[in-house]
Structures are given as structure tokens and as C-alpha cells.
Amino acid sequence: MPVEIVLVKYTRELKINAVGRDIPEEILKITGKEVFQGNNYKEGVEYHKQGPIVKPVLDHNTxxxxxxxxxxxxxxxxxxxxxxxxxxxxxxxxxxxxxxxxxxxxxxxxxxxxxxxxxxxxxxxxxxxxxxxxxxxxxxxxxxxxxxxxxxxxxxxxxxxxxxxxxxxxxxxxxxxxxxxxxxxxxxxxxxxxxxxxxxxxxxxxxxxxxxxxxxxxxxxxxxxxxxxxxxxxxxxxxxxxxxxxxxxxxxxxxxxATGAAKPTTDVRKLMMADYCTQVVINTPWFKDGFSYQTGVGGASIASAASLAKIMEERGIKMGFAVGGMSKGMVDMLDRGLVGKLLDTQDFDLFAVNSVKRPNHHRISAGAYANPFNKGCFVNKLDYVVLAALEVDTHFNCNVVVGSDGMITGAQGGHPDAAQGAKCTIVICPLLQGRIPAICTDVTTVTTPGESIDVVVTDYGVAVNPARQDILDALKAADCVPLKTIEELRDIAYKIVGEPDPVQFGDRIVGIIEARDGTIMDVVREVKDYTV
Amino acid sequence: MEIVKAAIAGTLESSDCMVTVEPGEGSVELELESAVIRQYGRQIRKIALETLDRLGVQDAKVRIVDKGALDCTIKARVEAAVYRSVGQRADLPWGGAIV
The missing domain is CATH 3.40.1080.10 (Glutaconate Coenzyme A-transferase)
Incomplete structure (x- = not known):
């Protein structure tokens, strides 16, 4: 049965979830949901798939x-x-x-x-x-x-x-x-x-x-x-x-x-982050023939894919498959024989749209791509995913939905899906967006849990999640990028722009951020007008 | 320092701020509009008032339209607007009132 959901007043009874967020008891009651308890909490938990009502058409005159x-x-x-x-x-x-x-x-x-x-x-x-x-x-x-x-x-x-x-x-x-x-x-x-x-x-x-x-x-x-x-x-x-x-x-x-191809970036900050990202990929153990990869359409992501393609050509390494949203960069790789299969869920430019008709460019469903409740989806087979974020905090939690000013302004897309699925999840994020520090103590709202995030690439250095000692060891041995701790990156940001005051929210909860498995990752509160 | 005439400093470019000063009505009145007011409103207000205080401005209407400027930028724009309002363009007190 669908649950009836209405707005409620914030109450004192709270439940803390696996990313340290207080989820009011009232919200759990109304939604019938549990708090987020880690990425693999529902592993193997059986359920019955629901079917639709079907109105049959038998008469050939219908x-x-x-x-x-x-x-x-x-x-x-x-x-x-x-x-x-x-x-x-x-x-x-x-x-x-x-x-x-x-x-x-x-x-x-x-x-x-x-x-x-x-x-x-x-x-x-x-x-x-x-x-x-x-x-x-x-x-x-x-x-x-x-x-x-x-x-x-x-x-x-x-x-x-x-x-x-x-x-x-x-x-x-x-x-x-x-x-x-x-x-x-x-x-x-x-x-x-x-x-x-x-x-x-x-x-x-x-x-x-x-x-x-x-x-x-x-x-x-x-x-x-x-x-x-x-x-x-x-x-x-x-x-x-x-x-x-x-x-x-x-x-x-x-x-x-579908727009024309995004112009390759000339922004030196983005190019530097792209280079760090490429270095992370080529110096970690999954970069070998047949590896799999997903990337986005931000300036740095596109630039990194282009430089990666060059290195793949030099070293004779081919990608097995690329999955997710497609754009010119991935289509070019297919043209050059650098990727076996494109598994496409969305087309960002005309190159991708026109490429869909070709062999080895396959259309897949969102379910095959990322549904956590089927018998295994494509993101589970990813080696690398390159993502962006509005904010990343010192627990590696990411926010891609709520702006630093508290206003809902973005979308999860496949971010939490690909981040959990990939063996090496890289988030590219400039340290500062204007005065706003993108690396902070606590994100405004958690959309992707820190346990899914392995490497954070900024223009001031690269931080590796301490849970991924294997990646840290590989990058240290390669001496290929300036390594920092996530706290060091946050401190650099705060030193430049000052520590931000927490955004003032109202009492009402206006939305929930659902984890992939349907538990509650975080709540979104009503913004209220700023007072000193 | 007494604000003699209206003066302006800064731009509305991203990461800058535009500061306008005018003669006041007996006290310092600060109006602030900022792209980052929710996170930095308090801090911008503090740095602006400190700067005015250091310059000895006690009677002024000050308006800041901020586009995410850093503290050093805000301070510099407030100083520039104040010195322009008194027509002082040379012999600025570097290392003194302007730290």
C-alpha cells in the first residue's frame, strides 16, 4: 500500500542513522520507513515484486x-x-x-x-x-x-x-x-x-x-x-x-x-583536477584491460576522460564497458575502439543521441543500471565512477541535492547508485565555489553516504577515505598527486573563506532524502528568512 | 572621520562587493545584501563594522551588496568608499588605519 505522507512538526524524539543524521521518530512513523543503516543493510532480503493492473485488449477493432x-x-x-x-x-x-x-x-x-x-x-x-x-x-x-x-x-x-x-x-x-x-x-x-x-x-x-x-x-x-x-x-x-x-x-x-558537445574546458583549475583524477585512475589496481567506467559531463570529468583515453591508447588498455549518461567523450572512445560497450541510460548531447543506433551502443533501463532491489545491476560491476558534488564533508558524505544555503537545488540522479556500486568512487569538487567551501565539516544534507566515497579530488589536493587504505597505499607508492587528509582540505578552505555559520532552518520537515534501499538518509527542513 | 559626500567602491562581479557610503543621521547604519548571507551574513557585518570603527566613522549610511567577497575584499572596499567620500586620494594611512 502507498503510504500517506503529510508534513509534520519536528519533534524531540530522534533516531540517529548510519551517517549520523537525526531522523525524527515522527517522520519514521508517517513514512513507515527505517533509518539508513549502511549500504548493504538489505542484502539478500527477499520481497514480492508488485505487478500492474492490466486492461486486456482482445478485440482487433479496439x-x-x-x-x-x-x-x-x-x-x-x-x-x-x-x-x-x-x-x-x-x-x-x-x-x-x-x-x-x-x-x-x-x-x-x-x-x-x-x-x-x-x-x-x-x-x-x-x-x-x-x-x-x-x-x-x-x-x-x-x-x-x-x-x-x-x-x-x-x-x-x-x-x-x-x-x-x-x-x-x-x-x-x-x-x-x-x-x-x-x-x-x-x-x-x-x-x-x-x-x-x-x-x-x-x-x-x-x-x-x-x-x-x-x-x-x-x-x-x-x-x-x-x-x-x-x-x-x-x-x-x-x-x-x-x-x-x-x-x-x-x-x-x-x-x-540534446545540446552540441560541451566545449572542452580551458579553466586551469578544472584541468588540474582532471589531471589529478586521471592520475588516480591510472595508478590504482583496477586500471587494466577490460576495466569499467562511468563519468559525468562536468568540465573536469570530460577533460579527465579525454586524457584517460590518450593513456589507454598509449598503453594498449581498453575499457570493457562504460555505463550511465552518455556524451561526446564516450562516443569518441567507441569510435576509436577504446571501449567494448556503451550501456546508455541518458543522452546529454547530439553525439550520444546519434550514436544510439550503432552496434555496441546499447540502451538499458534505469533498473538494469542501478536498481538496488533486482538480482544485480550494472553499477555493481563498475570499477571506477567519476562524480561531482555540491558539498563533501569530513566523513566523506556527499550532498548533491540541497544548496549550502539550504534551498533544494539539485538532483541525486545516479550519484548514490554508482557511488556504492563502483570499486573506486572518485568525486571531483573544487575546494571553493565562490565563498562557499565545498569541503566542510558537515554537509547540509546527506545524499550519498561517506562509505560509498573513496577519493575526493580538489584543486588543493586529493583526499582518500581512510577506509580505503589500499587506494591510499597505491597513490602514495605512485607519488602522482598531492595527498591531503579531508580535514586538511577543509581547514585550507575555512582559512581562506572563514567558517560558515550553520544555515537557519525552520521547524518543519519538507522532504526526505531516501537511501537507495528506501531507508531514510536525511531530512530536508524548511528554510527560513535570515536573521542576524 | 566624517563622511562628506556619497561615495562608492567595488563591483557586482562574483566574489566582489559594492560598498556605498553616505552621510548618516547620527549613527552608523549598515544595510547588507549578500549572496551568502545565510552562511556569512554575521561575519560580513562584523568585518564591515570593525573597519568603519577603525577608520573612526561614527555617522554614516553604509550599503553593501555582496557577491561572495572574502573578508579582505570587503575591508578594502569599505576603506576605499570611505576615503573617496572625504576626497582623500593621496597620503593614505597604510599600516595605520588601513591595516
Whole structure:
């Protein structure tokens, strides 16, 4: 059964979790959740996967085509209190969420929960629907823009739930979140619901995050702006899982879905961090033929991947697979024969989108990528992952969701998933962001536990988690990077910018950060206006 | 030191601050707007008031718009604004009131 979650007053009864965070008893009661008790707490704990309600189609005269989103909502039995699923493959160019929610609002539905793989600035238009009670719940990897601010200011009636990409699949498959209707923005689709991420005018390459919606939502609506002849095959989301198909003018803004390749950085600070990162990779024992790797699209990450490729070529070392979000850097490696397989969950630029059609560039589901509650996902097979963070603290805990000023401003994405899965997890993080120290005593909010983080690369040196003596020994022996303790890095930061005052929060808890396994990693409190 | 006329120092670039001083109404009045007010508001206020005190400014309206400047920058911008307001551009007391 889905749990009813409402905002509560902070109480004195607390439970301390494995990352030292106080989780109020009240929050545990309301959510029915446990506190986070370490990465492998649920190892081997069996559960029953939940299946969707299925409305069979036997009559060959039955049409799945609907004339409008309104008609789709009516046919799907839309009602007050429903939960709607969405994917974020159109990124900042997404038009689907706003289009559907406008109709939901205009039809007068209330108390709706959005369960999206992520939400961003493209969804600022939803703000009035939060204020008028149309939307009362948000479950997402994170939120940027006005909605993040609205949640932080306590405008959302229920607790916001921030969960990783793997965590979303777990929550849906375990029945914790029941999706009444999922809307799948499909770049191409036929009249019987075979959806593909490839083709059309809103080409996003893959539909990985919505596989679970196809498998588990009680009703599935494909929304497309490019209807193609039957069968649209091979399909990412098959017709066997789709109830209705709706054609609209546009589901995305192409130039915001996939941009051109990011310009290689010339920022010497980023290039220095990229070099440290590459040195860490090539001087640790997993850098050998067939190794596996995931990286992001930050300037330093891209630069590090490029320099790594050069060293791989020189030494005749090939990568077995790369997984996660894809961009030009990884596509180039595939071109040069430096990587065996790209396992793609999201495409950040046109190079990645166009590469999806090629052999050895495979589309995988978010579940195969990162779901902690299946029988083993790809992140478990990672040797290296290179990540970023807003803040890292002296316990190596990372924050990627809540800004240092207390405002929700980012998303977990696959951060906690890949960080736990990889043998060597590297976080690249400049010591200072303006005056804000990124290396601090305690992060504002824990999103990824320190036990998952092995190496922190900054522009002032590299810190290794003391739990990873093996990595520390390897880097010491190689004498390849300036090694510091995490406390030394924090002290350097505080010496330059001064120690920050703790942010003043209100009493109300407005959201929870869910760990991969569904336990509570941290809570997010309402921000209040600053007073001296 | 008496604030004679309105004066300004600094910019609105990231990691800088813009300081405006004007003649006051009998006391030091400090208005602060900062990108990092939640973490550093107290500290910025402290460094600004200390600097004004050291310069002997007891009657002024001071406005700081801060974009994440370090303490040394804030101090320098406050000093520059104050000396500009009294028209002193030479013989600045380096090592004295300006530490």
C-alpha cells in the first residue's frame, strides 16, 4: 500500500542513522520507513515484486488512439489523489509534464502526486498548481528552479521524496509507490503504443527511465509528436504495456533536449583536477584491460576522460564497458575502439543521441543500471565512477541535492547508485565555489553516504577515505598527486573563506532524502528568512 | 572621520562587493545584501563594522551588496568608499588605519 505522507512538526524524539543524521521518530512513523543503516543493510532480503493492473485488449477493432490528453485522462480513470509517472529524457526541453499537469489542473483534480525520474527548471510552470493544491506530492531524483524553492519554503503539502534513479525503480517495483497513470513522452510511436527514444523531432536517444513505468504503472499513455507506421520496432516500451496513444504538436524543444558537445574546458583549475583524477585512475589496481567506467559531463570529468583515453591508447588498455549518461567523450572512445560497450541510460548531447543506433551502443533501463532491489545491476560491476558534488564533508558524505544555503537545488540522479556500486568512487569538487567551501565539516544534507566515497579530488589536493587504505597505499607508492587528509582540505578552505555559520532552518520537515534501499538518509527542513 | 559626500567602491562581479557610503543621521547604519548571507551574513557585518570603527566613522549610511567577497575584499572596499567620500586620494594611512 502507498503510504500517506503529510508534513509534520519536528519533534524531540530522534533516531540517529548510519551517517549520523537525526531522523525524527515522527517522520519514521508517517513514512513507515527505517533509518539508513549502511549500504548493504538489505542484502539478500527477499520481497514480492508488485505487478500492474492490466486492461486486456482482445478485440482487433479496439483503437488505442485518443484525441487529447484530456480524453486519455478520462479513459485512464483519473481521480483526486492519483499518482502520475513521468520521465526526464527531454531534460530542460521537456513539454510533457507541464502539458499533462495543465490538463489535470483544468479538469479540477486535486491532491495529485508527481513521481518523475527528475524535474528541472523546465517545470517552473507547475508552481501555481502546487500553490492551489492540484499537486500535493512530489517524488523525484531532485528538483531545480522554482519548484525546489517552493518545496524548501514549505509550499508542498506532503513530504517531498528525493530518491536516486535506482531508488525510483525499487520504490515502484516494491509497490511503495503505485503509479496510477504514467505518461511516456515518446520521440516515435505507432498507433498501438510501440515507443522508441530514437527518431522524430524530439529525439532523445533512449527511454531508460520510463521502462519501469511501462512495466508497473496501472495505466500507460504514450505521448508523441511523431506517429510512425506500425510496428515501430524494436521498441523501447512495447505495445503490450501501453494503454493509449496521444499525438500532440510537440513533446520537447529539440535544442534543449540534446545540446552540441560541451566545449572542452580551458579553466586551469578544472584541468588540474582532471589531471589529478586521471592520475588516480591510472595508478590504482583496477586500471587494466577490460576495466569499467562511468563519468559525468562536468568540465573536469570530460577533460579527465579525454586524457584517460590518450593513456589507454598509449598503453594498449581498453575499457570493457562504460555505463550511465552518455556524451561526446564516450562516443569518441567507441569510435576509436577504446571501449567494448556503451550501456546508455541518458543522452546529454547530439553525439550520444546519434550514436544510439550503432552496434555496441546499447540502451538499458534505469533498473538494469542501478536498481538496488533486482538480482544485480550494472553499477555493481563498475570499477571506477567519476562524480561531482555540491558539498563533501569530513566523513566523506556527499550532498548533491540541497544548496549550502539550504534551498533544494539539485538532483541525486545516479550519484548514490554508482557511488556504492563502483570499486573506486572518485568525486571531483573544487575546494571553493565562490565563498562557499565545498569541503566542510558537515554537509547540509546527506545524499550519498561517506562509505560509498573513496577519493575526493580538489584543486588543493586529493583526499582518500581512510577506509580505503589500499587506494591510499597505491597513490602514495605512485607519488602522482598531492595527498591531503579531508580535514586538511577543509581547514585550507575555512582559512581562506572563514567558517560558515550553520544555515537557519525552520521547524518543519519538507522532504526526505531516501537511501537507495528506501531507508531514510536525511531530512530536508524548511528554510527560513535570515536573521542576524 | 566624517563622511562628506556619497561615495562608492567595488563591483557586482562574483566574489566582489559594492560598498556605498553616505552621510548618516547620527549613527552608523549598515544595510547588507549578500549572496551568502545565510552562511556569512554575521561575519560580513562584523568585518564591515570593525573597519568603519577603525577608520573612526561614527555617522554614516553604509550599503553593501555582496557577491561572495572574502573578508579582505570587503575591508578594502569599505576603506576605499570611505576615503573617496572625504576626497582623500593621496597620503593614505597604510599600516595605520588601513591595516
Amino acid at each position: 483503437s488505442k488512439m485518443v484525441g487529447s490528453i484530456r480524453e486519455a485522462l478520462i479513459k485512464c480513470g483519473a481521480h483526486d489523489g492519483m499518482t502520475l509517472g513521468f520521465h526526464h529524457h527531454f531534460r530542460e526541453g521537456d513539454l510533457v509534464v507541464n502539458m499533462v499537469m495543465k490538463e489535470v489542473h483544468d479538469m479540477g483534480f486535486k491532491d495529485v502526486t508527481i513521481c518523475a525520474s527528475s524535474l528541472g527548471k523546465a517545470h517552473d510552470a507547475l508552481l501555481p498548481y502546487i500553490e492551489d493544491g492540484t499537486i500535493t506530492g512530489i517524488q523525484s531524483s531532485g528538483v531545480r528552479g522554482k519548484i525546489g524553492e517552493a518545496i524548501s519554503r514549505g509550499k508542498l503539502q506532503k513530504l517531498a521524496i528525493m530518491r536516486s534513479h535506482g531508488g525510483r525503480v525499487r520504490a515502484i517495483q516494491s509497490g511503495e509507490t503505485v503509479l496510477d497513470i504514467s505518461f511516456i513522452g515518446a520521440p516515435t510511436c505507432d498507433d498501438y503504443g510501440n515507443c522508441k527514444g530514437i527518431g522524430g523531432k524530439s529525439d532523445c536517444g533512449v527511454l531508460s527511465y520510463s521502462f519501469v513505468d511501462g512495466q508497473h504503472a496501472n495505466k500507460v499513455v504514450a505521448i508523441t509528436d511523431c506517429l510512425v507506421p506500425f510496428p515501430n520496432f524494436p521498441a523501447d516500451i512495447a505495445m503490450t504495456r501501453v494503454d493509449y496513444v496521444c499525438v500532440v504538436d510537440a513533446i520537447g524543444i529539440p535544442e534543449k533536449i
